[in-house]
Amino acid sequence: VRETCCEDTEPRNVMMEKLMLDSLSMWASEYKFDAFRFDIMSQSTKDSMVRLREAIQAIDPDNYFYGEGWNKIDRGYEQANQLNMAGTEIGTYNDRLRDAIRYGHIFNPDSDSALYEQDRVKMGMAGTLADFVLNTSGGRATTASALGGYAKDPADIINYVSKHDNETLWDQLNYVLPESLTLHERVRAQNAGMGITLLSQGIPFLQMGGDMLRSKSMDRDSYDSGDWFNYVDFTMQTNNWNVGLPLAEKNEARWSEMGQFVSSPERAASMTEIELAAEVFKEFLTIRQTSPLFRLTTAEEIMQRVGFHNLGTRQQVGLIAMSIDDGYNSEAETLLTDIDVNYDAVMVMVNTGYEEKTLSVNTASGFMLHPVQQSSYDSTVRGAYFTEDQAGNGSFTVPALTIAVFVKPQAGAQGYGLASYATAGAPDVVPYGDTPVYLRGSMNGWGTDGDFSYQGNGIYTVTAQLTAGNQYEFKFASEDWATVNFGAANASETTVTESVPVALGTTNNNLFFTPAIDATYLFTVDASDPQAPVLTIENEEPYAGTEVYLRGGFNGWGTDTPLLYQGGRQYQVAMSLAAGSYEFKVASEDWATVNLGAISGADDDKQVVPGEPAYLAATNDNLVLTIEEDGDYVFVLDATDKAEPVLKVFNEQFFGNTPVYLRGGMNGWGTDDELIYQGAGVYAVDITLGGGATEFKVASEDWATVNLGNPDDALTNTVEEGVGKVLGSSNNNLMIELAAGTYEFRVTGPDASQPILTVIAK
Template structure:
């Protein structure tokens, strides 16, 4: 009975009007019974998808006699109007634009009704079908993103948010489906004017509005609650906020009062191209919260404390060759109370519990939801610095302090990368921390076939394939680049973005110039997570910004191939003891049953060595070498869990790493995997060897801050909300490395507690190991950045200069020997001294590289070379770089 009362008289699909005829008058309004209205309200699905002004895709009922769109400004369908739909077919262009809808049934809006499409979009819209006898056979809500993009395409050129001209601010917000939008500024409500072509509402105010708090008052149909709502909501294009993001602020980022001394004339370190980038990934709070020498612990300003232990260590890394500091999310975060007085702290003496106790994690978990800690992958406002990292979260102080941080890092020789998260929002619908969905409901979030919000990223996915969400990404990145002089961007879950969106970011940045914008946009680097999963996987909805798709673009993707081979197994193994190249597989086996027999271990280790060689080439698809089976293969022919190991077109397409904030830190992964009897000194050596596989590869490399200091999170595999106790970096070796701070939080780690508990009280490292590992890593950085052959510019150069002369069936398990130009690098992951004979080099004068020969690692100084035989000898658990002697 659902729509019978409303549409019985119009059961037949109307014929098209004759050519040249005037459209018929609009069909009469139609009444719905109370039962009908109640049934529709109960069904909040939106299975019909309005693609453009003319076309709706909906797999309704094929036998239906008529199909319509009903719309009502106030949501009351008892007085609804309708748009008639006629059967049609999707065009090839539409199938290309919406590949996931290619097999959908298409419906065309009757030409007589097309002049009312814009009107229909500003209220409730329902798709309906009737049988020939007038009985309702199908009804559903309607997804509107496609038609909004089609009708309001001009909005992509609009300037949104606060824009100052001659001192007067204009505030603009895109809200095409809103019935009314006004500005609440201070205690006043000010009407805003709607542009019918763009759907943008705007108002220009007096100079006195500057620095005042504001928000928008938006009257709009909200499908999630099935009614018209009036939302008071902050600006998606906010540039400043009051504490806890309760209001936006009308600020001009060009105001001199917001610029620290020397900001306009800031001289940046020499630009380092992406292919040569050596990156330290750093969480702002982790950096200083337990650094007793920091004047401003836990804040942006801690990175300006020049004489703190943390700052001095970063400077040492910069002098050795680190070129970028990558900051974990520092935009406005939804889950951290910004006032210190509102931030909970563990109410326990955490240090008093045993190293393997479950009491630390229990106490931390009780306050985790309201403490000052989170990684920050829960965006609230994309283009405002997070307030909890400021000394005062109220107003624009955070802007000044963020700029001071960038300036100070630049002065110390480090460029700054910002971790950006545009692929999801913390919430959607009418939730307290929802912003985008309160202004244009159902547009900014990616919707599944039934109209529900996709959550494959963890939270409410955004839809950067939609024009205005894609514009928000580009506009936000450009703002960070221009106004905060950020030198690079790392895109979280970049594979959930269209490739076209990330390329649009690149194009917009490339257009920035020193003369016009104060920054050279071409020097800004871009990289991200090119993982392929979720509702967009395998280019289901668009060509994704995934590993293989981004090859050749100059935008790098994280490469997990060598990471897994170096560590062993995968990050989600039930048994964390599965070993790899740098954790003793075959050559120093542990007791884990997951490793298999000795022969299985040997075969897997050699396959891992193939993966590492592909990684050392920069993950090049066309790099050829002899694999462990004795075959000549290309990188693209080496298997990685069913995917090609080599996918890059050029050095710089793939970013090498062996640990990052996700999953266990490298020290913790090795703690699980190395035999429990492994000495502290040998653990440190294996840490350096693992880091070397990334640092000495072609292309960029990233390391989690503190990894060179054997940083541990006490075996926590997902410390995003584990607080300072588990996450803080300990720059002073006398404070340890963080291992043995208790069992990690139960929520994400309890299944591994049986493996963790025996380790936490038995493994210990001290200053000799911590300082020795860091110094050895810095020596490798010096070699990496002083020898140009580690930064080859083209795939052809790599093919010419890079070789693995001892590869094949007779390769030594646990040893990789690499010839790179005039250098020879031997990675010896075994517990014994190893000799490697390269007959073709006999008679050539090689010696340990001068940096290592004069360096900090006494063990590696025991490496040797016999000129007559061409034999290189390298101590156990060591990486030795040999160069041709010149005198």
């Protein structure tokens, strides 16, 4: 087997692990090596790496292991890859932050990916922690796992932007930065990339010469290129740019591209530019080294202290504002230990744009530019400044293509800092914490089958199938009947009326509800005040008791095509249709109880385009659907908001004629495992997994026609066995961690832009 550059080893062989142990033990005990890096560490097993680390730490207690945790072909063991090593404090190289910088989108305000990659840089600066909550450019507060975050501890992460493989950062940025940039701007972009690495939580890894704009004359793999291409000039007279055409083996495909810019004077750094980069790098190094706030040692500390302040859908492109709190906050659940006696808070402002930017932050007061930068070698950063209004809110101003670090000096005892949630808002405090709460009553034997789901903002919901005329007795309670136990507030008002809110109390009085019809009922508890929650019960089905139909030219305007209720306030039906145009409406049999058509008589409002939402209203205007090909089509009516129902129409075979594959670590990201259409809007493939964590996506061969992964606004990228996961067109991988075995991966429509993936053990 030769999946790596050389003959692969078999990590499960006892003698292979013994060879590694004997070698490491000698180097640690006799030569005093205090850390070990493993090339393609994922060729080994997780268990082996953990055992080896424990053995070496018996010799040297703080010895550190790290390596390349790239996904390899599944060979039946738990690989020592990024996902599996999370939580072990064995570091893996962080390609999430690396790519967010090296691809250059953060330096291109016109890029469609600029804000997404800006989110990814924020995630990286917060240690790439899977559970770090970030208010993304999509407008939702999500855990960083949705953006590719995987770490459980900052020691899991090696932050870097270049190493021996591939182009140096200077060379790579010459491919991706806007062509019009001046030499000075290119140097400042490089400084920003290097600075982000040094100011991020986790462990920085730096390529020799990266601080001096090192170039390998565009060579992407200089392993066998000799001193000519690998030269590093510590006198800073040259950065080795454009010293010759790099070797053909790994570079020929881009020779012509290089030729378009390598001779430009705006790419050729002189001693002046090299010295600037080197001095700025040393300043960032000093800032990191002199404050433990940049070297937090636990995930809990990062999540308590680190916050971001240019957030959401209206954030400024090209600006990242990261605060690190070390102050006193009387409102905090847990008071912060004063770990930096010099500062109560730090604010890092990263401007990757081409003009000065200012950001106002609530409660920010008493900040100044870091003393190191006040006397910086870089005259530009010396122009960064902080102002404060009378209300105690501050504004940070940073020049173009500059990282400015502001500090709030601590005068004596620990003072007020800057809360991590000063901009995002206080974190959503779950009213009953980690205590599960249940609907417990005669509908489920007073057991704990009816578990409420927390929806955020103090709201819990659960549904229950109830029978008309039956009187149901129940309470809202925890499993122990003690931590949470709510019933009727008083014994004279125990009856709950449909759709009428009722206040609950901590009493022994049971509640009573009698449904009018057989239906699924939604129980909603607003526990914004945990001591006085409010319950509302309503029929989950919007048109309960009334059958609704598709009525139009395709069925003689009759009632042969009922829309079937799917739950979740959605109705659905499939029809076989020939190519052509059809007028139709959504209506009840009497054309009165429900009669939904186009929102107006305008042609654009009447047209229903497959795959796109059509908004309905109670009008006399028919809808018009044009079908291009004979086939089976699915109609989905979403009546979540009865005042504004939405209709969508999809081809039941939603991938059409495009072959689509399951592509990931289990098959080398190739196209061996095609999802086969099963009928009724379902595609499936059986996959044998070797155990452990694996990243993957659902995609076509070209990665363009279909590229489904974790949606940008999803709370997590984890796929759980037997639980449907909504997919989305995104650059985010999915992650699954299952025992070894064979599993069916099933993708169900009808919406090709957000199908549902379910993984089922065979």
